[in-house]
Amino acid sequence: MRKLYHCDGARSMRSLWLLHELGLEFELVTLPFSMAGLRTPDYLAVSPLGRVPCLVDGDLTLFESGAIAQYLCETYDDGRLHRAPGHPERPAWLQWLHYAETVAVHGASLVQQQVFVPPEQRSPVVVKLEARRLHKALEVVDGVLARHDYLLPSGFSAVDVAVGYSAHLARQLVGPSGLPAVDAWYARLAARPAFQRAAAHAPVKTMQEIMPGVI
Ligand SMILES: N[C@@H](CCC(=O)N[C@@H](CS)C(=O)NCC(=O)O)C(=O)O
Incomplete structure (x- = not known):
């Protein structure tokens, strides 16, 4: 089970x-x-x-x-989605697996502004700060994706799923990043059947819908 x-x-x-x-x-x-x-x-x-x-x-x-x-x-997995200990890409695989949360905490903070905080207590300052920090975290991803199509040079793996979800959340909250390599990578990820099946279960309201004009 x-x-x-x-x-x-x-x-x-x-x-x-x-x-x-x-x-x-x-x-x-x-x-x-x-x-x-x-x-x-x-x-x-x-x-x-x-x-x-x-x-x-x-x-x-x-x-x-x-x-x-x-x-x-x-x-x-048979080695397609992960890099086992000893594989030259193993350290990078672990780094991106955990970096997914470094990106997502800023998205989570924005979600809290819309899900858990009553409207009268929502803070435009927190929204601006977290949107800025989210963008900075995605800039690092953009730098890597400018060199290869996925986070690891050898191609798509589970770390694209991990960080890709964080980019998906960011996109729903603050819109396309405006970072060319991130936005092109997101389009590649969003075309995957497995992404589309999962995304059908992931709707959230955008920050623009919640607090128009703040970002
Ligand atoms: N680092 C944890 C975070 C888990 C987490 O905070 N999940 C959120 C949803 S995105 C949650 O359950 N929030 C409900 C709450 O905080 O009460 C993970 O990556 O699984």
Whole structure:
């Protein structure tokens, strides 16, 4: 039995997309993206912080999208989506797997402004600051993608899924990055069938819809 706990618009899209890239069968459990939806006794018994994603694979229960990606790749991938220890691209593979969160924390902060903070408490200053820091983090990605089509020189891998989700979130919140290599890479990622299946479960409102004119 394999099960992914997920919320529409959340980082669990990373795990969902990767499961589709790997062609694995699983049950998708979609929870409401709210405190009430995520802090039920039933879900806290599965994932003690009450966040998504959480993967159940047989007897194993795992949270943290980066750990889930590494586990899925090392258990089920044939070398197409991950770089094993000893592979020359292994250090870069690990770096980008974790850099995905460095990018995403700024997107998450923007999401909090729209999901968890009541309208009267939303801060245009936080929105501007986080949008700026998000852009700076994507500039680093742009520098690498100017040299090759995917994050690793040898081609598409699970780290494009990990960081690609962060770029997807950024795009929904603040629009296209305006960084040529990032926007071209995003178009390549968005054309993948596995991305499209996962993206159908990831709608979020844009910051322009929430706070027009701030960004
Ligand atoms: N670093 C964790 C972050 C998990 C996380 O914070 N997920 C968000 C959704 S994007 C969540 O469940 N938020 C609900 C909350 O904070 O209560 C990961 O990558 O899995």
